[in-house]
Amino acid sequence: QVQLVESGGGLVQAGGSLRLSCAATASLFNPFVIGWYRQPPGKQRELVADVTSGGVTNYGDSVKGRFTFSRDSATNTVHLQMNNLKPEDTGVYLCHLLLPTRGRDYWGQGTQVTVSP
DSSP: OOOEEEEOOEEEETTOOEEEEEEESSOOOSSOEEEEEEEOTTSOOEEEEEEETTSOEEEOTTTTTTEEEEEETTTTEEEEEEOSOOGGGOEEEEEEEEEGGGTEEEEOOOEEEEEEO
8 A cells, every 4th residue: 555645835925846756655656647636716637747657747737937847766755846836836736656557546635835926
């Protein structure tokens, strides 16, 4: 059983920065996809960024050029550096891990990001 422990988040003014981290409590065996989703108030959950075990990184269109996703394989931790934040980035950010060959996926508890105008 893998748990995803998230940290970071909080309240920031527009134009500011935040950094989210997500640590997996077990080693990640290939293949996998790990990343961040977010759920804005009253809206559907959407992909922010993820990376495959093969090293391919994907970003949601609304965050390209502002957010940077990175992975530290030694500590099974992923980070999301969020710069030039906008009020529309407000939402609950959730870490997600997919193990496709095992048919399993895991979600973190979520961390709130609030960007004020």
